[in-house]
Amino acid sequence: MTANESSSTFTRRKFTLTEALDARLVKLANQHYQGNVSLCLRAAIEDHESTLNDSELLTLHQIEQQIKSLETEIQSATGTRTDETEVQGQLTQTHEFKGLTSGDGRDRMIERVFKVFQASDSSLRIADIVDQLDGQPEAIIRACGRLIDFGYLVEAEESSRYRLPVWGKTDDL
Amino acid sequence: MMREWYRLNEARESWVFLRIELVERNGELDEWELGVGNMNHLLRTTACDRDEVADEGELLRRLGREVPHGIGSDGILITRDAEIVAQLRRRLIANDAVITPTLRGLRHVPLDEIADEYFAGHLPPVQDTVSSSDGDRNRLASGVPTHASIETLWRMWTQIVPVIPSQALTERRL
Numbered sequence: 001m002t003a004n005e006s007s008s009t010f011t012r013r014k015f016t017l018t019e020a021l022d023a024r025l026v027k028l029a030n031q032h033y034q035g036n037v038s039l040c041l042r043a044a045i046e047d048h049e050s051t052l053n054d055s056e057l058l059t060l061h062q063i064e065q066q067i068k069s070l071e072t073e074i075q076s077a078t079g080t081r082t083d084e085t086e087v088q089g090q091l092t093q094t095h096e097f098k099g100l101t102s103g104d105g106r107d108r109m110i111e112r113v114f115k116v117f118q119a120s121d122s123s124l125r126i127a128d129i130v131d132q133l134d135g136q137p138e139a140i141i142r143a144c145g146r147l148i149d150f151g152y153l154v155e156a157e158e159s160s161r162y163r164l165p166v167w168g169k170t171d172d173l
Numbered sequence: 174m175m176r177e178w179y180r181l182n183e184a185r186e187s188w189v190f191l192r193i194e195l196v197e198r199n200g201e202l203d204e205w206e207l208g209v210g211n212m213n214h215l216l217r218t219t220a221c222d223r224d225e226v227a228d229e230g231e232l233l234r235r236l237g238r239e240v241p242h243g244i245g246s247d248g249i250l251i252t253r254d255a256e257i258v259a260q261l262r263r264r265l266i267a268n269d270a271v272i273t274p275t276l277r278g279l280r281h282v283p284l285d286e287i288a289d290e291y292f293a294g295h296l297p298p299v300q301d302t303v304s305s306s307d308g309d310r311n312r313l314a315s316g317v318p319t320h321a322s323i324e325t326l327w328r329m330w331t332q333i334v335p336v337i338p339s340q341a342l343t344e345r346r347l
Contacts, residue, residue, distance in 0.1 A: 099343045101247045126179035137179055146247075149187040149212045150342060151335040160180060165335060 100146055106139070113143040114152060123156035123163040186241045187211040189250045189279065190326045193257055194222075195264075201229045202264045205236050208323035212334065215327045230270025237271065246278040249342055251330055255283035258347070276347035284329070291337045299328045 017025065029040035097110040116132050117124060126144060130137045144162065147153040154165045190208040195201065204222030208215055219239050226232050241248055252258060258281055265274035288296045334342070 096339075100339065126181060130179055141179065141182055142185075145182050145185045145187065145211065148181070149185070149334070150339045151212075151337075152339070154335075155213070162181075 100150055106143065106146075109136070109139045110143045110146055113140055114147060117147075117153065117162070117164050120163075123158060123161035125161050181213075183211075183214060184216060185211045186216065186246075186248060188327070188330065189240055189242075189248050190323045190330070191240075191250060191252050191257060191261075192323060192326070193261060195260060196223075200260075200263075202232050202261075205232070206323050207236065207239050208327055209239075209241060210327055212331055215324060218323045228270070229264065230268050233264060233268055233271045233274075237274070240279070242276065242278040248279050250276075250279045250281045250347065251326060252281070252283050253326065254285040255281075257283070279347045280343050281345045281347050282342055284326070287333065287337060287341060291341070292333075296329060296333065299325055299332065 025037055025040060026035075028044075029035050029037040033040040033043070097107050097114065099107070100110055101107055112133055113129055116129050120128075126137070126141055129140050129144065133140060144153060148155070148162070151165065153162045155161070156163045186209045188210050190210070192206045194203045194205075196203045202223075204220065206218065206220040208218040210216045221232060221235050223229070223232060226235065240250075250258070258276070262276075265271055284296065288294055
C-alpha cells in the first residue's frame, strides 16, 4: 500500500464487472494483494492512469537503452562492431530522396516510384506505376515529374515511357 | 482520370530562372527577366524593366507575381550567381512598396557555385546553337555568360542537372 493510499479517504462505490473480469480480479488479488480485491483495483487504477499519462514513453526509452546496452555486450562478447559510418551510409541510401520536396510524405512516394523503376528491366508508362502502386495517380505523376527534374528518370525513346538513366544505355540495347 | 490518359504533367513549374540588372548609380532594380520550366520544357519567360513601370516598387511587385513560390511549392530558383538573390533581398527590404516580401518555398542554386563545386570552376558551353549569341558575350570565370538569356540558363541547367548530386539542388532553402 502506498503512502498516498494510506492517507486517502475511502468511498464505497457500486459498479459492475463481467464474471470473467471479476474472476481475473480475484485471482490477481490473491496472487499479489493477499486477496484484497479493493487494494488490487486501486493499484490497477493508478497503474492505468500512469499509462494514460504517457509514462509508457519513459518505459520505451528504458527498453531502448536496455537494447542498446545488450547490443554493446553482444558486440564485446563476439568481437564484432557495427561500423557507424556503414550505418550512416545505409541511412543515407534509404534517404536518397529526402529533401526533394518540402515534406508531407511526397518524398516517400518519390522513393516508392523509384523502386518500381529499379525493379523493372524495361521502360514504364505512368499507368504501369499506378497499377503497381495501386492507385494515387496524381501523387505518382507528381513524383515522376520530380524524379525527371532531379535526373533520376529519363524519357525513353518510345513516347510516354520512362526509365532510369544508365550511362551508355540506349533503348536499342 | 482514365488510366490510358495518365501522362506526365508537362507544365510542372519545377525550376525558376532569374536574371536581374541594377541601376549602377543607386543600386535599385532596373530590370528583371524570369523563366519557369522543367527538364523538358521552358514553359514561359517574362521580363520587365523600369521603362514599363512607374517605380521600382511596381517592378518588384510584378516580379513577385511571376515567381511561382509559396510553402510547399518546392520550386528551385536558378541564378547566374549567388549575388543575385542577395541583391534581390536588399531591394525587397529597401523598398517599402512591397508588402510582406518572401522567398519561402524556393530553394536556390547559384550556377557559379555549382561551377566551382562540381566543374572545377568552368561550366561546359551550352550544347545548342539557338542562343549561341550569348556565348560571344562576356563570361564569368564559371563559364556562365554575364548577360545570358533565360533560355541559355535553362539549356545550361538541363545539361548539368544529370551529373551533379541531387542534394546540390535542395540544400539551400530561401
